[in-house]
Amino acid sequence: MSELVIACLSQKGGVGKSTLARLIARTYASAEWSVKIADFNTKQLTSVDWVGLRMKLGLEPVIHAEPYVSPKNFKRENFDLIVADGKPDSDDSSLAIARVSQLVIIPTGLSTDDLKPQILFANELVQKGVPRDRIMIVLNKVTESEASVQEVRQILRSTGYEIAKNDLTAKTGYQKAQDAGRSVAETTFTTLNERADGLASEIVTRMNELSEKAA
Ligand SMILES: Nc1ncnc2c1ncn2[C@@H]1O[C@H](COP(=O)(O)OP(=O)(O)OP(=O)(O)O)[C@@H](O)[C@H]1O
Ligand SMILES: [Mg+2]
Structure with a gap:
């Protein structure tokens, strides 16, 4: 049985679930873990296709992916880590996935249109019994405006959730990399890779903290 599950979930579409799921998968796979992305976006299967392209190009480290409609079968898996890449809505499948995950990553952009539904989504998970400390909110697609980033961080801090x-x-470098079967830590730009690796390390650290707490 797979021991660890990290989920990237959200109410909104297009906020970066797949982007973060791939980054996390690549980070653990680079450390010699066997990792599978469980792709719940069964209409588009973006991460399954991404892994397919990766394999075709022979990119290392090897990451696995498969379509999923329910996390029930996670029990049958034999990977060190499953990264669940969620569907763009807060239906029952998202809740079921969150319940079996040690860490739930909720990506958001800076706009109110992104922030509001994502915070409501986190609240809904907590109301339905997902421990609050298992949730981590990650800002994606931030602009160069430091002031607007700080403003959003302040709003998020008031929610009490862990914010990366x-x-x-x-x-564009992040988007192009992913179009070419690479994660956001494998772009052609060192600065972009370092930024993505910084985020990935923080997620790994949080995961380790939560695992120690649970032990
Ligand atoms: N930081 C970024 N910079 C540039 N492009 C990005 C960034 N993050 C994500 N994208 C691009 O934005 C699009 C949506 O991102 P992604 O697929 O990760 O979102 P998602 O939440 O999984 O979407 P969906 O709800 O459709 O599954 C993709 O084309 C992706 O390459
Ligand atoms: Mg996706």
């Missing part, structure tokens, strides 16, 4: 200190800027 590292974030990802909106960059």
Whole structure:
């Protein structure tokens, strides 16, 4: 049985679930873990296709992916880590996934249109029994305006959720890398890779803290 599950979930579409799921998968796979992305976006299967492209190009480290409609079958898996890449809505499948995850990553952009539904989504998970400390909010597609980033961080802090200190800027390099089967830590730009690696390390650290707490 797979021991660990990290989920990237959200109410909104297009906020970066798949982007973060791939980054997390690549980070653990680089440390020799066997990792599978469970792709719940069964209409588009973006992460399954991404892994397919990765394999075709022979990119290392190897990451696995498969379509999923329910986390029930996670029990049958034999991977060190499953990264669940969620569907763009807060239906029962998202809740079921959150319940079996040690860490739930909720990505958001800076706009109120992104923030509001994502905070409501986190609240809904907590109301339905997901421990609050298992949730981590990550800012993605931030702009260069430091003031607007700080403003959003302040709003988020008032919610009491864990907010990643590292974030990802909106960059064509991140999008192009993913179109070419690479994660946001494997772009052609060192600065972009370092930024993504910083976020990935923070997620790993949080995961370790939560695992120690649970032990
Ligand atoms: N930081 C970024 N900079 C530039 N492009 C990005 C960034 N993050 C994500 N993207 C691009 O934005 C699009 C949506 O991102 P992604 O697929 O990760 O979101 P999602 O939440 O999984 O979407 P969906 O709800 O459709 O599954 C993708 O084309 C992705 O390459
Ligand atoms: Mg997706």
